[in-house]
Amino acid sequence: MKKCILLLSLAAFVFAGEKTANIKVKGMSCKFGCPTKVKTALNGIDGVKLCDVNFETSTATVTYNDEDINGKDIVKILSDKTDFEILIENEPKEEPSSFKKFFSKFFKS
Numbered sequence: 001m002k003k004c005i006l007l008l009s010l011a012a013f014v015f016a017g018e019k020t021a022n023i024k025v026k027g028m029s030c031k032f033g034c035p036t037k038v039k040t041a042l043n044g045i046d047g048v049k050l051c052d053v054n055f056e057t058s059t060a061t062v063t064y065n066d067e068d069i070n071g072k073d074i075v076k077i078l079s080d081k082t083d084f085e086i087l088i089e090n091e092p093k094e095e096p097s098s099f100k101k102f103f104s105k106f107f108k109s
Helices: 002-015 033-042 071-081 098-104
Strands: 018-026 048-054 059-065 085-088 093-095
Touching: 018 071, 033 048, 033 071, 059 071, 071 085
Parallel strands: none
Antiparallel strands: 018 059, 018 085, 018 093, 048 059
16 A cells, blocks of 8 residues: 555656746837846746746746646736736646656656
């Protein structure tokens, strides 16, 4: 029974991971203040690990833990906390965890 619980816990760790979402941020008019406003809106949100805003392309790339938050929640937070039009550009991509990267060397698909 202990082995079964350990395996299930390990499986949850392996399949949960970081995801990256590309978000379109329409309406930014200044190069410094507007990207800072987007980053500040996500600062301190559980699960959000990184937010990089590109003023020239009007996009934000957000890396987050899908166990704590999802892409739709991020879009809602940005819509509520900023005056910009927020649209998700892509379905979030899963970033392989370091655990998966390590074992992928031994078990190739």
